[in-house]
Structure formats: structure tokens, C-alpha cells
Amino acid sequence: MNIKDRHDYDVVIVGTGISGAVLAATLTKAGKKVLMLEAGLNAGMYMDVNGSYTTYQGYLDTFYNAAAKVPNSPYPDLKNAQSPNVLNLSNKTPYSSPGYFVQEGPLPFASENTRIPGGTTMHWLGTTLRMLPNDFKMQTMYGRGVDWPFPYEEMNKYYEMAENEIGVSGNVEELKMPNMGENFFSPGYVFPMEKIPQSYLDHKLMEKTEGLKVNLNNKDYTITCISTPQGRNSTPNKKYRIQGVRWDSDTKELKLYDYSDPKEEYQPVASLWDPYTGERCEGNASCVPICPVQAKYNALKTLKKADISKLNIITQAVAVSVIVEDFDERNINGVVYKQYDNQHSAEYTTHVAKGKIYVLACSAIENAKLLLASKAANSSDQVGRNLMDHMVMLTWGLTPEPIYPYRGPGSTTNIPTFRDGEFRKEHAAWISPLDNWGWSWPTGAPGSDLTNAMNSGLFGKKLREEMNYIITRQFLLHFECEQIPEEGNRVTIDDRYLDRLGNYRPILHYSASDYMKKSFEAAQKVSEQIFAANNIENKTLYKPTDADYVVYKGQQYTFFGAGHLVGTHRMGTAPENSVVNSDQKCWDHDNLYLVGCGNMPTLGTSNPTLTMTALTFKAAEAILRQLENQ
Amino acid sequence: MEEKDNLPLFSKISASLTGFSEMELWGTGMMETYYNYVMGKCGESSPTKLDLEYFFEKAKEIYLGDNNDENWIDTQIQTWIFPPTSYGGLAQLIITLWYTGNWGLGFNGSPISAQAYVQGLIWNAGETHPSGAKQPGFGSWNIPPINIKK
């Protein structure tokens, strides 16, 4: 029987982002039959040379033509499966239009995801830091948030799987981070590829920032700057011997395995359409929203590795709910989805997908929404709660000498100094990436610089000189502050808010606690000292028209979303306090797993996708065990 | 009047307005496209066809007279051409078009084509390349840009 006509799927996965793709590839390679449902357009799923090239060039062309080059600008804006968009943000909460999210406030939730094949990794930046050991025990260490159900040590194997799958470039030896302990990496561990070269501006800034003593709330800290591991292609590291991940059905474990032939070595995964395009990062400096050569990892690269004889993907299929026929019976009986033929029409047909095990991989907010719509998995009343993001406070200024930004990947260096410490009892921790793309994020530079220069009467050679002066000296610093889980920051649904297909739109309730506000103040104090040491003229300007800001002790602090949708179906130690267990299986159902950043009990200061991908390998292992024990 | 009659003038005035030489402007391959685009855009509403006619009339006075002194030309442009109140704001629209590929100022602008975005001179002015195009190659960001033009 053709896989397409099968109805005896082992696993039905909703969503083809990195979490869905890692599962599909791992499960099919272990011989399981998988059905995937994907809300986005069929063209986005093409894997052949011509199809993938044509679709991708279409994205690129849309990006070039876009007035505002925001993360979702290259990708189809689907009325039948809308994606949230930062262009819809306003500080006038509550509001329900425009956009996909209904923003109840008091603050708008400023991060978005993308509903296309490959999901949000199509426009992610690709930073792949691990969480720190203390991130797993926030409650025990600092009396904040919750502990994870297992310690860092249990994650190491899965981190190595995730780093292999994404293809991480980085230098293990440089990664000195607070309280990381002795066994953070396995002995002798290296990443698949050498580090991505740090930018010229990193080096200029590090001259005066590396080793800088700063004082924060009467305590001294020494600033360090380290290269950032990331999912974009660089020179393969000859010492890296891991070939991949496979299921060992004897021991019932997922295992890393090495190249057997010593002559074989790690090959960077190039673009979908050409093995010689994207083997190295070419410095297009547009990773968010689109890497023109696909040197940056995206989830379609993983999906391409799946065993397609075992995989069926139905596109333009928007999941509506999971079927819980009988509450006492712990099984899910299907996924209801609406399939549309034409993206410009609201017509659809309704279907049910069936398998032995079901997995939601739609990204945190959508996963929670689907569970709420299904009245599933929620005996703990935790579904939708604890929505988190990194609240990104930016500071920017003009350097005395040119540092030549707007080149290379978005960020190649970070300051890990404030990722962990006693201060977490008082205020949030943060990581500070140095940004390579000038002031584009907060000010719309360099376009806005042109407007300013013309407004001050400049044209001709003077205009050109001014543009040269200002563009080459723009420095931007991030403070990605770890939001702590709070019950009130949550996703809900309401019959009043439906999309064009009649599906629920997520309603978001979001705020910043004093714990966060204190971290903005602390971060400003650190920023000030770094700017002073580097003779940077501070140009930071927060405005009352900014979408997200707080006022703390009379000062306004503006923050942005980091694109990190986290925490809406937390993992925990018991059915009373959480939605999923440490295998990421719902406590309430025997055949429903959730994957994605929604499972993370706390956020840490690292971008979440590497950790989430590691967890997804853990879920894959649990699913395989369950299938083989049935 | 022939459609292309004012192209040489458009080139001259574009150079004076942008600070890029005529050769650099022609090098983008966008000269005729922009000229035609501007001709097409000036119509009923501001900037009007008439604005455009007066604009070229003034440009003729400036460039086709006896005085070639750059400072004098600059003063003329500053007085007559550059102000946003002159010729329906045409000068700043033209500068923006060359620098960013956008028609429209600031957040009101959007690229007239993908190629226009890619050829934006703002990136050259900042000694870099348009984000998402003209990739400078692996590791290039690790050292100062090598094509420093002064």
C-alpha cells in the first residue's frame, strides 16, 4: 500500500517546524510510519531542486520588495492560517485587530512565529547556546520560578544530538560561562564546525570590554566576551566524530554514533537546492528574516533527511483540535483539521487524522490554544499559563572610530557575565549579545539616518559623508532578560475571536513584573559603564509611542520581543503542577505528546531552540519506547 | 519633447543631490529605470507633471549655463532644488530613491523593485552591502571592509 493512502500511522505530528521535523526524521529512520499536518502552503514543502529553489527565490524576492523588512516579511501572509506580525503591535491594549493575536495586555506580547513549512527556523537568527546548570533549579537556588524535573547533567546527551542536527559552529574552549561547572561538556567535546569568525566590531569592542570591571548594586563583576555558538555553516572541525543519532531497539535508547571510517568527516548541510550553495555562511547579513544561501540551519534540512517511504505530509491542513471522546478514557482519538485548496478562499473541508500516538508541534502559543480548544490535557489548569519570552532591552550609541556594522551574521559575540548569580533572587538574569547590524532594530537605521540627515538640510557630498560617518559607527547592545514564569501571563480562547476558517485566535494576557523591571534598571547601569569604557556616545532613546515599555522609579524602559515563545504547557514533576512529564507526554493522556518551547518550565538566558530540540530528541526516544512496548 | 531628453540632466542633478558621481550612479544600472519611474510618478498629485517640468527647467539653468563652479552649483541646489517645498518635494524623493530604492520618504516609502533595493547606495555610503544581497563571502565581516572609497 502506498504511504499516502495509509491510515495506520504510528504517529501523527502537527507542525513541520524544527520540533516536528526532528521527530519525523528520527521516528521514520527508526522505521515508524508518520503523518504530518502542516498549516502552511504546499509550495513551501518542495524538496526537489527546482521546487525548493523556486519557492525560496519567491520568498527572497518578497523580502527585497518589502517596505519593512521584519521577520515575517518574506513569507506568505495566509488568511487561513495567519502568523502574528510585529507590524501589528501597538501599546493601546486591549485590541483584537489587526493581526492574529488578540492582545489583552496590559502589555502586548511582541514576539511572533511563522506558519509555513519549516516553521519559525526559516527566519530565526540561529543562536544555539545551552542553558546553564543553575537554570534548571531556579526555585532551589534563588527562590524564583520552578525547578526542572531533571538536572542539566541529564540533558548533555540530548544537547549533543541537537548540536549535531542543527549543525553548530562554535569553539567549546572559549565558552566560559558563570557557574557552568566542570562537566558542562563531555570530555574532549567539540562542535561540528569551527566557530563563526567574530566580527570586526566585536574585536574593537572587546579591546576595552573584555576584563572590564563594572559595579552593579555594590558588587563588582568582571565582564567577559565570548564567541557565540550558532547554527550556520563554517569550516568543519576535524576533531568532530559524531555522524548522527539512531534508535537502538535492543537497549531502547537513542544513541549518538560516530563515523566508522576515519577518512569521513562532518559535512555542512548546504541549501535544499544545491550542495555547493550555503556550505559556508557568506555574510549576507540578513539571517533574520532570510538567509539567501541557506547557510543558516532551517527545519526543512532536517525534514529532507527523513525516510520518505515512511512519511506522509499533508499541507494546507490547519489543525483545529484533538479528539477526546471520553474523559475517563485516557486516549486521544484523532486530530481534526481543516484543509483549504486555495489560500485566497475561505473554503475548506474537514478531516480527521488518526494514529497510535499524537504530537502537537505547532509552537507554544498555538499548542496551548489547540489544547484549550480541545478541552484536553488540562487537569492541572496550567495549559496556556506561564507564557514567557526574553524581554530585550536595547541600548545603542555612536563609537568614536568606525566599527563597520551591517556585516556578517546578526551576532557573533556575547557577554555571559550576568547569565547567573545571586542577583537572580532580586532581578532577572540576562545575556548580552553584541549586535552586528547597527541600529536597524530600534531605529529603522540606516533608512531613518537618511531621513534625519535630509531633515537637517544635507544633500550631495555632505550627505554621503554624514551617512558614512553615522552608519559605520553604530553600536547596539542587547540585554535579553529572562522572564520568570507567572500564571497570569497566559493564552486563553473565546468564541468571539475566531479566524477566517472559524478557528480560535489566541488571546494573550501579558505583563512585566517588578522582577523584570529591576533587571532593566540593572542592565542600564551596566550598559552605561560599558559605553563609558568604550567612549561610546549614548544615543538610546525610548519613546512613549513604543509598543512595549514599563516605567520603573520614574524611568521608562522599552523592551522588544525576542521571538522566544515559551512556557505555555510546562513540564513538571506531577500532574497537579504541570501539563507534561519529563518525557513530554501529557499527564492526562497516554498517547499525546507536546513538543516545542512550551514545555520549558523556565527560560534561562539562552535562546530556547537548542534546549527545546534536545528535549525533542528526548521525546522521540520516549515515543519510540512506547511504540515498541505496545 | 522626447521622453529621454532630460536623462542627461537627471543624471547630473542626481549626482549633485546624492554625492555619488555620475559614473557611480550609472554603474548601478538603475539610471534609466529611475528616470522613467520619476517621469511616470509625477502626475495629477504632488509632485505634479508641472513640478517636474519646472524642476528640469531649473536644472537646465544650473547645469547648462557658463558657471561650472561646484560651490555655486551646490548653493543653487540648496536654494532652489533641495527644499521639501520645491517642486513637490521631488529632490528628496530622488535622493531617497537612489539611496534606498524606495519611492516615498521615511516609513512611507517602499522599494520600487527588488533590484532597486539591492542597488541602494546607502549601503555603499556605509561601506557595506545591502542586507540579503551582494554577499561579501565567508569571514569578510572579521576585518574592515576592503573597498574603502573616499
Ligand SMILES: Cc1cc2nc3c(=O)[nH]c(=O)nc-3n(C[C@H](O)[C@H](O)[C@H](O)COP(=O)(O)OP(=O)(O)OC[C@H]3O[C@@H](n4cnc5c(N)ncnc54)[C@H](O)[C@@H]3O)c2cc1C
Ligand atoms: C526573529 C526570531 C529570531 C529567533 N532567533 C532565535 C535564535 O537565534 N535562537 C533560538 O534558539 N531561537 C530563536 N528563535 C526562536 C525559534 O525560531 C523557535 O523557538 C523555533 O523555531 C520553534 O520551533 P517549533 O518547531 O517549536 O515551532 P515553529 O517553528 O513555529 O513551527 C510550528 C509549525 O507548526 C505549524 N502550525 C502552526 N499552527 C498549526 C495548526 N493549527 N495546524 C497545523 N500546523 C500548524 C506551522 O506552520 C509551523 O510549521 C527566533 C525567533 C524569531 C521570531
Ligand code: SF4
Ligand atoms: S550572514 Fe548571510 S549567509 Fe550567513 S547565515 Fe546570515 S544570511 Fe546566511
